[in-house]
Amino acid sequence: MERMFTRRAIIHRACLLATVNAVAGCAKPAQEKTPTSTTAATSEQTQATVAATVEPAPPAATTVRWWHGWGGRWVQLGQEIADTEQFKEFLPGVKFDSYGANSEKLLTSMAGGDPPDAFSQMDYYNFMARGAVLDVGEWLASSTTIDLDDIVEVRLEAGKWKGIQYGVPAMEAGCRFGLVINTRMAGEAGLDVASPPLTWDEVFEWHLKLTKFDSAGNLKVIGFDPLDAMGGWWSAYDGWMPCTCWGWDYFDVATGTYSLDHPGLVEWLKTVKRFYEHLGPDNVASYRQSFTRWGGSVNSEVQAMQIEGYWMCGETAHEAPQVSEALLTTWLPMPDSRRGKKAQCYGGHFVCIPREARNPQGGFRWAEFLNTDFARDWVYDRLGWLAPSKSFNKRVDADKYPGLRFYVDSLFQADELTAVETDPLCEYEYSQYGKLREEVYRGKRTAEEAASELQRLTQKEFDSTFKL
Amino acid sequence: MARTDHLWWGRKRTAAVGARRRAASCRALGRGLVFVLPWMLGFLAWTVYPVCASLYYSLTRYDVVRSPVFIGLSNYEELFLRDEMMRIVTANTFWWALVAVPSGLVTAFLLANLLNTRVRWRSVFRAVFFVPAVVPAMVSAPVWNWLLNTQYGLINSLLSYYGLKVVPFLSSPALAKPTLALIHCWAQGHAVVIFLAALQDVPASLYEAALADGANAWQRFRHITVPLCTPAALFVLITGLIGAFQQFTFVWMLTRGGPMKSTEFYSVYLYRNAFVFMKMGYACALAWILFIIVLGVSMLVYRSSGRWVHYAA
Numbered sequence: 001m002e003r004m005f006t007r008r009a010i011i012h013r014a015c016l017l018a019t020v021n022a023v024a025g026c027a028k029p030a031q032e033k034t035p036t037s038t039t040a041a042t043s044e045q046t047q048a049t050v051a052a053t054v055e056p057a058p059p060a061a062t063t064v065r066w067w068h069g070w071g072g073r074w075v076q077l078g079q080e081i082a083d084t085e086q087f088k089e090f091l092p093g094v095k096f097d098s099y100g101a102n103s104e105k106l107l108t109s110m111a112g113g114d115p116p117d118a119f120s121q122m123d124y125y126n127f128m129a130r131g132a133v134l135d136v137g138e139w140l141a142s143s144t145t146i147d148l149d150d151i152v153e154v155r156l157e158a159g160k161w162k163g164i165q166y167g168v169p170a171m172e173a174g175c176r177f178g179l180v181i182n183t184r185m186a187g188e189a190g191l192d193v194a195s196p197p198l199t200w201d202e203v204f205e206w207h208l209k210l211t212k213f214d215s216a217g218n219l220k221v222i223g224f225d226p227l228d229a230m231g232g233w234w235s236a237y238d239g240w241m242p243c244t245c246w247g248w249d250y251f252d253v254a255t256g257t258y259s260l261d262h263p264g265l266v267e268w269l270k271t272v273k274r275f276y277e278h279l280g281p282d283n284v285a286s287y288r289q290s291f292t293r294w295g296g297s298v299n300s301e302v303q304a305m306q307i308e309g310y311w312m313c314g315e316t317a318h319e320a321p322q323v324s325e326a327l328l329t330t331w332l333p334m335p336d337s338r339r340g341k342k343a344q345c346y347g348g349h350f351v352c353i354p355r356e357a358r359n360p361q362g363g364f365r366w367a368e369f370l371n372t373d374f375a376r377d378w379v380y381d382r383l384g385w386l387a388p389s390k391s392f393n394k395r396v397d398a399d400k401y402p403g404l405r406f407y408v409d410s411l412f413q414a415d416e417l418t419a420v421e422t423d424p425l426c427e428y429e430y431s432q433y434g435k436l437r438e439e440v441y442r443g444k445r446t447a448e449e450a451a452s453e454l455q456r457l458t459q460k461e462f463d464s465t466f467k468l
Numbered sequence: 469m470a471r472t473d474h475l476w477w478g479r480k481r482t483a484a485v486g487a488r489r490r491a492a493s494c495r496a497l498g499r500g501l502v503f504v505l506p507w508m509l510g511f512l513a514w515t516v517y518p519v520c521a522s523l524y525y526s527l528t529r530y531d532v533v534r535s536p537v538f539i540g541l542s543n544y545e546e547l548f549l550r551d552e553m554m555r556i557v558t559a560n561t562f563w564w565a566l567v568a569v570p571s572g573l574v575t576a577f578l579l580a581n582l583l584n585t586r587v588r589w590r591s592v593f594r595a596v597f598f599v600p601a602v603v604p605a606m607v608s609a610p611v612w613n614w615l616l617n618t619q620y621g622l623i624n625s626l627l628s629y630y631g632l633k634v635v636p637f638l639s640s641p642a643l644a645k646p647t648l649a650l651i652h653c654w655a656q657g658h659a660v661v662i663f664l665a666a667l668q669d670v671p672a673s674l675y676e677a678a679l680a681d682g683a684n685a686w687q688r689f690r691h692i693t694v695p696l697c698t699p700a701a702l703f704v705l706i707t708g709l710i711g712a713f714q715q716f717t718f719v720w721m722l723t724r725g726g727p728m729k730s731t732e733f734y735s736v737y738l739y740r741n742a743f744v745f746m747k748m749g750y751a752c753a754l755a756w757i758l759f760i761i762v763l764g765v766s767m768l769v770y771r772s773s774g775r776w777v778h779y780a781a
Contacts, residue, residue, distance in 0.1 A: 132533035286619065431745070
């Protein structure tokens with residue numbers, strides 16, 4: 001007996017216990033979903049068959065984890081909506097876990113076999129094209145909450161990859177491009193806001209009058225930064241502004257062919273270079289480090305104009321109401337050859353469900369909840385985000401937020417209305433595009449070379465990733 | 469019974485004793501193995517397995533969400549022959565290794581010399597200069613961002629106040645790397661401590677003898693202090709180089725590889741390929757090349773140490 005309780009014996013047994021626990025801890029946890037959904041194969045046909053056998057029943061588990069890429073107010077709002085009576089009625093007994101993440105974290109969670117039950121605002125098509133998310137076509141078709149006839153068709157189509165429905169249109173959808181002008185700053189500069197600029201040349205003239213430097217040559221106010229917000233952005237849910245502006249489709253999903261070395265991109269890069277040569281590339285880079293993108297500088301009234309999406313109206317009204325009152329929204333500027341053209345792009349977000357999600361039914365129920373009138377109105381009241389619903393867009397009070405009327409009406413008034421490209425390589429392209437356009441406006445490369453290089457790199461990447 | 473029986477019994481006893489000793493030895497070995505088993509399992513699971521797996525994945529096209537597809541040496545071929553970014557990131561990383569590491573080493577050595585003098589509140593100064601080493605990069609990076617910010621940073625606000633042109637520390641391709649090197653010099657607390665220990669190991673009798681021979685301060689520093697601190701310098705140099713080739717946190721927090729990829733270091737590019745572009749197979753190939761580079765550089769420095777490192781007798 002004494003020998004059992006010597007120091008050595010205790011440490012000996014503790015090591016054995018630790019080893020047993022470590023080995024047990026490495027065992028894969030039991031899955032909460034039905035066996036068929038855990039064995040979803042990578043081939044699209046088999047995946048469709050598997051998903052069809054899983055019924056959209058209420059969640060068996062008590063936790064629904066939703067990851068999203070929004071920061072700001074959504075960090076708090078994600079939990080607030082789960083505290084509403086309507087949510088508790090729709091998803092009874094469910095603990096809702098809303099978490100701000102990004103595509104890298106999502107990828108890591110998939111690698112670890114523990115992804116969330118649903119995600120939004122991530123690199124959707126990249127995950128769809130690699131078979132990492134579930135086919136939700138059958139669930140959508142049999143849903144008693146989501147009326148497919150009411151969903152804006154381009155959003156439903158945009159949730160597909162090669163004909164299979166992977167994304168449930170939810171959260172928000174609306175027009176992506178408008179020229180936003182601070183009328184107070186424009187008025188002080190002697191500009192006529194009743195005749196806003198229609199072409200990039202006219203925008204440049206306004207920019208010259210609105211930009212201010214101090215006596216030492218330091219940039220104090222930017223008239224227009226062509227790469228701020230939607231001007232410089234490129235994503236799977238927001239589209240790419242040069243395409244809408246110059247009117248071309250850059251990706252053919254059926255053949256997997258890119259058309260990035262288009263004259264439109266060359267002209268755009270030259271336009272950017274013109275603005276940046278005036279501002280000074282180092283000045284703008286410094287500016288962006290201070291004010292970041294997406295509204296910081298406009299809300300602070302140190303930038304007079306930007307290209308932004310409809311959400312700017314509601315968000316600015318909540319964050320900087322005194323600035324919101326002074327904002328005018330109008331059509332995207334055009335090249336001279338397309339002067340007067342009213343071009344618009346309709347984009348938005350989805351709820352996607354990872355293939356290895358523990359509670360895919362719960363994730364889908366969350367997507368259904370987001371498509372209820374209550375959730376749509378709740379989000380609109382707090383953020384000014386529109387829903388991908390025809391009936392919602394007809395009944396919404398577009399005058400609630402200054403500037404929103406333009407975006408809602410542009411859906412019906414545009415001469416050219418495009419949808420986002422279902423491009424799985426947006427993150428890769430954005431990285432290459434950022435490097436190449438900087439080389440252009442810093443004079444290290446011509447616009448033609450940059451467009452050609454972007455085309456070469458992207459096509460090569462797609463061929464090696466998805467065609468072989 | 470004759471002598472042979474005695475011998476037989478003796479051999480039997482010897483064999484029995486030997487068997488008992490072997491059994492005891494086996495039991496001792498078994499107990500020892502049980503004691504180290506948790507560490508060994510951890511080592512196998514979290515070091516050996518990932519290393520072997522990464523070698524395999526470097527020979528595949530692998531994006532994490534799909535099964536790996538064996539492609540032989542294609543990743544390495546792409547890396548050496550076709551990837552233009554490799555040239556840029558390798559140049560940036562070697563710049564860092566050749567400029568930031570020696571700068572940090574010299575800064576740490578000079579600081580240690582200052583901290584080795586007999587001044588009031590020496591212990592307070594030592595703590596102050598060590599604190600940067602224990603502050604996480606995630607915490608100090610935003611502070612540096614604020615200090616160096618062109619619009620509202622402390623430094624540029626002062627310049628702007630006096631009507632001078634602001635300095636785009638982190639937004640100019642020409643200045644971004646030197647600025648990061650400056651921040652690197654600030655965080656040399658660990659090296660300072662190592663050099664301090666080395667300085668205190670220098671025998672005082674050597675300084676006394678040199679003084680008696682008429683050596684001035686610079687001569688004592690050059691001929692006594694520096695040579696006898698070279699073993700510590702070797703350690704700091706090798707560990708600094710290993711760290712330099714893996715530089716990530718500050719860069720990611722402050723510049724994300726910009727402006728114009730001037731601060732896109734090897735580790736940043738590796739991370740981008742692995743988690744942003746979902747090219748885990750290619751990232752594994754990058755990791756193995758990095759390993760070979762770091763090994764090669766470390767061996768080179770170690771081999772050269774025979775010429776410049778002086779160990780005290």
